[in-house]
Amino acid sequence: MQRNVHAHPRNGAVVYSGSQSLPAERCLEIHRIMVRARAMELIMIEMSKSGQGYFWIGGPGEEAFNTVLGLNVKKGQGPDYDYLHLHYRNSATMVAMGMPLIDGIRQMAMTRTDPNSLGRNFSGHYARREWNVVPTSSVVEIQFTMAPGTALVQKRHGGDGITIVIGGDAGTAEGDFASCMIWSTRPGNELPVLMIVTNNGYGISTPHHTQHVNRPIIERGKAHGIPGEVVDGNDPIASWHAIRRAMDYCRKLRRPYMLEARVSRLHGHSSSSGALRVHDEPDCITLFEDRMLAAGIISESEIQEVHAAARQEAEDALAQALTEPQPTAEDIPRFTYAPSPVDEVYPEDYTGLPQ
Numbered sequence: 001m002q003r004n005v006h007a008h009p010r011n012g013a014v015v016y017s018g019s020q021s022l023p024a025e026r027c028l029e030i031h032r033i034m035v036r037a038r039a040m041e042l043i044m045i046e047m048s049k050s051g052q053g054y055f056w057i058g059g060p061g062e063e064a065f066n067t068v069l070g071l072n073v074k075k076g077q078g079p080d081y082d083y084l085h086l087h088y089r090n091s092a093t094m095v096a097m098g099m100p101l102i103d104g105i106r107q108m109a110m111t112r113t114d115p116n117s118l119g120r121n122f123s124g125h126y127a128r129r130e131w132n133v134v135p136t137s138s139v140v141e142i143q144f145t146m147a148p149g150t151a152l153v154q155k156r157h158g159g160d161g162i163t164i165v166i167g168g169d170a171g172t173a174e175g176d177f178a179s180c181m182i183w184s185t186r187p188g189n190e191l192p193v194l195m196i197v198t199n200n201g202y203g204i205s206t207p208h209h210t211q212h213v214n215r216p217i218i219e220r221g222k223a224h225g226i227p228g229e230v231v232d233g234n235d236p237i238a239s240w241h242a243i244r245r246a247m248d249y250c251r252k253l254r255r256p257y258m259l260e261a262r263v264s265r266l267h268g269h270s271s272s273s274g275a276l277r278v279h280d281e282p283d284c285i286t287l288f289e290d291r292m293l294a295a296g297i298i299s300e301s302e303i304q305e306v307h308a309a310a311r312q313e314a315e316d317a318l319a320q321a322l323t324e325p326q327p328t329a330e331d332i333p334r335f336t337y338a339p340s341p342v343d344e345v346y347p348e349d350y351t352g353l354p355q
């Protein structure tokens with residue numbers, strides 16, 4: 001691949017993937033977010049090895065798909081906006097939505113300042129009330145049984161807000177995945193749920209092809225009348241357009257749609273398996289950089305600047321997070337229940353909401 005040494009004028013330039021394209025400025029924005037999300041994850045992996053953090057799990061290899069997903073979310077609080085029931089690999093989605101890198105690093109450092117969980121949950125378990133990001137669970141796939149709940153509210157409420165739920169390929173073996181399909185397609189009560197499977201080919205150490213017949217997971221949606229699409233999740237341009245098609249369908253028709261994104265897993269399952277870099281899977285950042293270089297919208301030196309700035313941002317965030325306090329024993333039960341009518345019956349159980 002020929003590498004351009006100097007950047008070329010960008011005005012009006014587009015980058016193609018097959019017949020689909022995105023404007024150069026959008027590609028540069030996507031690339032910067034992907035690199036920032038990767039820098040955050042790499043710092044977190046280092047923290048898991050240095051003792052500055054503990055367990056790590058996250059999304060290196062999924063930045064292309066997750067970034068363009070985040071950029072297309074209708075962000076806000078309440079049923080007029082999209083609800084997100086995320087997987088633990090969606091860091092780039094959060095960064096694309098505007099999460100500062102330090103908020104992921106704070107969770108990894110288990111500081112009390114972690115806005116996702118007060119330093120009490122694993123890394124990659126995001127939650128943000130003002131963005132409708134429902135707390136992420138380590139129990140795989142249960143987000144697929146919660147998603148019809150927010151979608152039902154949205155269907156009754158009206159408007160064009162949708163519910164987006166994401167999980168891995170292995171998780172689709174759980175009954176929760178089937179529950180989501182059934183609840184989202186009850187005749188006359190179809191729900192605006194965008195079901196996304198990020199298929200990285202593994203469930204921890206179990207290869208996908210040893211458990212699932214060799215056909216796309218979206219095929220299962222057909223039995224329920226749920227249309228779907230498989231997309232190369234390592235390609236942000238293809239993913240952008242697939243996500244737009246899927247969201248348009250859910251927003252306008254108020255019915256479910258399924259997307260299967262084929263992605264890489266660049267640091268294994270988690271810190272429990274070492275989190276070492278694997279070199280035989282495609283890296284979506286390198287692939288996108290090659291495409292942008294070939295289109296002449298960025299130079300090698302500009303790419304290096306984006307990486308250096310992202311690394312510095314992540315290092316500064318770590319330095320700051322390490323100065324911040326840890327949760328106290330009193331923090332453990334805080335904010336675990338929202339107010340409800342049963343507070344009157346069990347007043348001792350109510351632990352309040354975050355201030």
Ligand SMILES: Cc1ncc(C[n+]2csc(CCOP(=O)(O)OP(=O)(O)O)c2C)c(N)n1
Binds near residue numbers: 170171
């Ligand atoms: C209900 C449940 N069963 C088992 C586990 C243990 N577990 C954690 S991650 C994982 C693999 C999930 O694989 P997949 O759904 O493909 O997602 P990926 O990690 O590959 O993104 C398993 C089995 C769990 N957390 N929850």
